[in-house]
Amino acid sequence: MLTLACAVCGGGPDPARGSYIVMSIIISLLPLAMLGGILAWVIISARAAEAAPQKTDDGGLPS
Amino acid sequence: MDATLDPARSPAPTPRTRRQVVPSAVLGTLFFVVAEVMLFSGMISAFTISKAGALPGMWPMPGQPRLPAEATALNTVLLLLSGVVLFVSQRLFQKKSPVAHWVTLAAWALGASFVALQGVEWTALLASGLTLTSSPLGSFFYLIVGGHALHAVGALLALGWAWLQMARGKLSPGFFFGTQTFWYFVVLMWPVIYARVYF
Numbered sequence: 001m002l003t004l005a006c007a008v009c010g011g012g013p014d015p016a017r018g019s020y021i022v023m024s025i026i027i028s029l030l031p032l033a034m035l036g037g038i039l040a041w042v043i044i045s046a047r048a049a050e051a052a053p054q055k056t057d058d059g060g061l062p063s
Numbered sequence: 064m065d066a067t068l069d070p071a072r073s074p075a076p077t078p079r080t081r082r083q084v085v086p087s088a089v090l091g092t093l094f095f096v097v098a099e100v101m102l103f104s105g106m107i108s109a110f111t112i113s114k115a116g117a118l119p120g121m122w123p124m125p126g127q128p129r130l131p132a133e134a135t136a137l138n139t140v141l142l143l144l145s146g147v148v149l150f151v152s153q154r155l156f157q158k159k160s161p162v163a164h165w166v167t168l169a170a171w172a173l174g175a176s177f178v179a180l181q182g183v184e185w186t187a188l189l190a191s192g193l194t195l196t197s198s199p200l201g202s203f204f205y206l207i208v209g210g211h212a213l214h215a216v217g218a219l220l221a222l223g224w225a226w227l228q229m230a231r232g233k234l235s236p237g238f239f240f241g242t243q244t245f246w247y248f249v250v251l252m253w254p255v256i257y258a259r260v261y262f
Contacts, residue, residue: 016116023108030104034097038090045084 088241096248099214103252106210107259110203117199124198128191131184132261138180139257142215145173146250149222153243156229156236164229171222174246178215181208204260211249211256218246 114122123129149170155163185205193201221242228234 016112019112019115023111027101027104027108031097031101034100038093038097042085042090049082049084 086237086240088237089244092241092244096244099248100252103207103210103256106203106207107256110207110260113199113203123193123200126192127198127200128188128193130200130204130261131187132257134184135257135261138177138184139253141173141180142177142250142253145170145177146247148173149243149246153239156234156239164226167222167226167229170246171219171226174215174219174222174249178212178219181212181215207256207260211252214245214252215249218242218249222246 148166152163152166152170155166188204193204195202195205225234225239225242229239
C-alpha cells in the first residue's frame with residue numbers, strides 16, 4: 001500500500017490525518033465564502049445602482 | 064365602464080425600467096465557477112491527503128519522473144499574463160477602442176501558448192513513463208492538470224468566439240464579461256494547482 005490516507009475515517013499516518021482535517025475545513029468553508037462573496041457583491045452593486053439615480057431625481061425636485 | 068380601465072381617461076402608466084446591476088452572463092458564470100472551484104478543491108484535497116499519507120521516498124515512486132516545475136513556471140507566467148491582457152482588453156472594449164479586438168487576440172494567443180506548452184510537457188512526461196496508471200502521482204497529475212487543461216480549451220473556444228464577434232462589431236458586453244469571468248477562473252485556478260501538484 002503506497003498511500004495510507006483514509007478520506008472517510010481520518011485514519012492513516014499523522015500527516016495524512018492532519019491534511020484530512022485541514023482540507024475538510026477548507027472545503028467546508030470555501031463554498032460559503034464564495035457564495036457569500038457573490039451575494040455581497042450583488043447587494044453592493046444593487047445599492048450603488050439604487051443610489052445613483054436617486055441623486056439625480058432629488059436634484060430635479062423643487063425644495 | 065371603469066375609468067381606470069379606459070386607456071383614453073387613465074394616465075399612461077409610467078414604465079418601470081429595470082436596470083441590470085450585474086450582467087446575467089457574469090452571474091451565471093460565477094455560479095458555474097463556484098461549482099468548478101469545488102470540483103478542483105475536491106481533487107486537490109484528495110491529492111494532498113494521498114501525498115501526505117505516502118510512505119517516505121514513495122512520492123514520486125522510484126523510477127517515476129519528477130514533475131517539471133521549472134519549465135511549467137514559464138507556462139504559468141504566460142497564463143497570468145493572458146489574464147492581465149484580457150483585463151486591459153475589457154477596458155479598451157468598454158471605451159470602444161478600435162484596438163480592443165487585437166488586445167483580446169493577444170490574450171487568446173497567450174492562453175493558447177499555455178495549453179500548447181502543457182501539451183509538450185505531457186508528451187515528455189508520457190515518454191518518460193508517467194502515465195495515468197503508472198503511479199498515484201500520475202493519476203492525480205493527469206486528472207487535475209488535465210481537468211484544468213479541458214477548462215482552458217473550453218474558455219479559449221469561448222474567447223475565440225468573443226474575439227470574432229468583437230472584430231465584426233457584434234459582440235454583446237454580457238457574453239464578453241461572462242467569457243472573461245470564466246477565463247479569470249482558469250487563470251486564477253492554475254497557480255493553486257501549480258503550487259499544490261508540482262511541489
